[in-house]
Amino acid sequence: MARPRTEMIAKTRAKLIAAGRHAFGRIGYAEASMDDFTGEAGLTRGALYHHFGDKKGLLQAVIMEIDAEMTERLNKVSASAPTRWQGFVDECAAYIEMALEPEIQRIMFRDGPAVLGDISQWQNTPGCIAALSHSLDRLKADGEIIDIDTETAARLINGASSHMALWIANAEKPETVSKRAVAGFRTMLEGLRK
Amino acid sequence: MARPRTEMIAKTRAKLIAAGRHAFGRIGYAEASMDDFTGEAGLTRGALYHHFGDKKGLLQAVIMEIDAEMTERLNKVSASAPTRWQGFVDECAAYIEMALEPEIQRIMFRDGPAVLGDISQWQNTPGCIAALSHSLDRLKADGEIIDIDTETAARLINGASSHMALWIANAEKPETVSKRAVAGFRTMLEGLRK
DNA sequence: GACACCTACATACGTGGCGTATGTAATCGA
DNA sequence: TCGATTACATACGCCACGTATGTAGGTGTC
Known part of the structure; x- marks a missing residue:
């Protein structure tokens, strides 16, 4: 005590x-x-x-907690892959999967932005985008991806992921849609590769 | 009378x-x-x-009206371009620009999904996604883009666009960020090209 | 170690706004 | 022409947020 x-x-x-x-x-x-x-x-x-x-303050605290957890999970995923590119792809896939979890989807992607404004802005860049950005930085340094602004790319991926997740989650046949979504997503990512 | x-x-x-x-x-x-x-x-x-x-019903009616307007604007943009690919790129740019308009951003991309759930689901696919999808179909038929599921691609672009718009709109220096965002977006689109 | 002070939380209340139940006048079908 | 329906107005209840006030227990200072 x-x-x-x-x-x-x-x-x-x-x-x-x-x-x-x-x-x-x-x-x-x-x-x-x-x-x-x-x-x-x-x-x-x-x-x-x-x-x-107030109510918004509680929501903000909740969001910060979840964001920290997501960041940690993303870092673990990318760290345990054999190659950096693979780690990055896995990270993106993990991001979509996390966005499928009802709690994360609702709080981080639906209510959060609606109530507090753009989450990615109202403090320093949140961890989950920073994690993606960091992975892209390393890939760029290794010469594995084309010349693209990494933060922009991270945000593009972030936006695409969350919408994919919403699409999948609300679909009549989530599994079918999930396959289409992930396949399309991978194709898009390949476009970033040299 | x-x-x-x-x-x-x-x-x-x-x-x-x-x-x-x-x-x-x-x-x-x-x-x-x-x-x-x-x-x-x-x-x-x-x-x-x-x-x-109820209040949600009014919001829905408002959204349907705005969606119809957006669809018409997008169709006009893509129709008045010299080539189909150019039309498609212009359409995407126009989509980002529209998402920058405060009214559209707030209603269509923030409050709409938060209150009514995923907009792209709660009726038939809304016009603005259908318009993108249609453009992609034609490009695919012409052999101008890689083999990708067009609806998925349309949704990827939709998600990426709206997040870009949020990023730009909430940035301290919207113009600077806008340049980065649009440049990165074009780079990503090029990845779809054959 | 005693005292005043402050902080963490409880309690009670005002208020604003959503939804509903009821009322009424005008229009439409027969 | 007359009853029925519809478009809208009016009045009310209720829920929930936020705030103002109260209190008990811990903390700093001498």
């Missing part, structure tokens, strides 16, 4: 973020009520407004 | 859609109040709920 105070605060924040993440991910930002997750967290609205200011 | 009734109805609907379009485009879906645009249209909430059911 070196820091019982700060410890409790961290726990409270974590509980609220977790509850918010559940609610936002399952029923969406607009439908989620403040009382929903304070109840789930065993707290009251006082704690929520004290720590996060 | 052949059909004074239906005429008046159409006028009422048009007034409400126009008012909704203004409000949604300027302050966004969540911040726009029903009373805002009924006031602007010189009507009451009764008319609104009668014709559109």
Whole structure:
């Protein structure tokens, strides 16, 4: 009990973020009520407004947490591939797959941008785009890809991925569409190669 | 006064859609109040709920109107180019430019998908994607592009375009970013060419 | 180690806005 | 011409966000 105070605060924040993440991910930002997750967290609205200011503040905290997790996952994927190009392709595929997870899709690609504006702007470039950008930088240094602005390419891929994910997720036959989407995506990526 | 009734109805609907379009485009879906645009249209909430059911219904009507306009603009652009490939590239550029217009960006790319789900799904494929898809079909028939599923490509381009637009619109120096974005986008499109 | 202070959270309330239920006048079919 | 339907107005309930105020427990200072 070196820091019982700060410890409790961290726990409270974590509980609220977790509850918010559940609610936002399952029923969406607009439908989620403040009382929903304070109840789930065993707290009251006082704690929520004290720590996060308002509903948007909680959403932002949730997004930062998810972004950090996505970044780590992407880095792991690209690190465990035999070649850099393969790592990059795997990373893109992993990005699409993550965008298929309902929680990520809803919070990061639907409600997030709608409520807070363009996510990729409202702080420093978020980790998941930075990760793609970094991979492209290395490929460029190795001379494996054509001359293209890497941040732009990362954002192109980001945009394409998230839309592919939405398309797949909302399709009647997700598996069929998924094959088409991934195949087309790979073809597009090949166009970047020398 | 052949059909004074239906005429008046159409006028009422048009007034409400126009008012909704203004409000949604300027302050966004969540911040726009029903009373805002009924006031602007010189009507009451009764008319609104009668014709559109709820707030989402009005948004949907607004989106359909904008989509039709976008489709027409895109078709004009591609039709007035010297070659098909050039027409296609122009069409993509026009798409990005349209996505830069605040009203289109907000309604079609931010609030629309957030409120109604994936726009490209909740009816038949919307016109603006169909237009891109159609252009790609012709290019493919002419043997100008590589073998790729055209609908997938259209959606990739759609996703990439809208994200480029968001990036540009929210940047500190839109002009600089715009140049980078369009250049990168063209490079990516070249990858589709034979 | 006692005291004042501050911070983390709880409680209670006002308010705004969505949706609905009901009312009414004008138009359409017979 | 008369009943029925439709287009819209009016009035109300309710939910949920945010805020203002209260309180208890920890913290810095002497």
